[in-house]
Amino acid sequence: MAFSKHLKQTEPTIMSTLEKAQRESHARGRAEGQAAAQAAAQAAGQAHTLGRLLTKRFGPMPAEFAARMQAASLPDLDIWTDRLLDAKSLSDVFATT
Numbered sequence: 001m002a003f004s005k006h007l008k009q010t011e012p013t014i015m016s017t018l019e020k021a022q023r024e025s026h027a028r029g030r031a032e033g034q035a036a037a038q039a040a041a042q043a044a045g046q047a048h049t050l051g052r053l054l055t056k057r058f059g060p061m062p063a064e065f066a067a068r069m070q071a072a073s074l075p076d077l078d079i080w081t082d083r084l085l086d087a088k089s090l091s092d093v094f095a096t097t
Contacts, residue, residue, distance in 0.1 A: 039074065046077045050084070058090050065090055 015023075047069040055061050069077070080093050087093045 043072065043074050043077060044070075046074065046081070047072060050077060050081050053081075053084055054090060054093065057084070062090070065094055068094060 051061055051066065051069055054065075069080070072080070083093045083095075
């Protein structure tokens with residue numbers, strides 16, 4: 001009886017500095033990974049929409065421009081989306097400044 005009483009008691013867990021740092025690092029890494037995944041999903045969605053709009057306006061998308069859109073950052077996609085309304089050709093949209 002006395003033995004089972006001691007087994008049921010839980011002792012407070014003492015976390016070492018290393019364990020605490022590892023847990024914090026893991027949590028930080030998970031948050032950074034989630035933010036990166038969210039940014040990638042947003043870029044993919046914006047690239048998809050931009051591709052549809054450009055195809056509707058200028059016709060089939062050459063592979064070169066499609067590849068640039070798929071690899072683009074959000075700031076580049078924003079620039080190209082802004083240029084869409086004033087551009088006279090796909091080259092105008094993707095021109096480097």
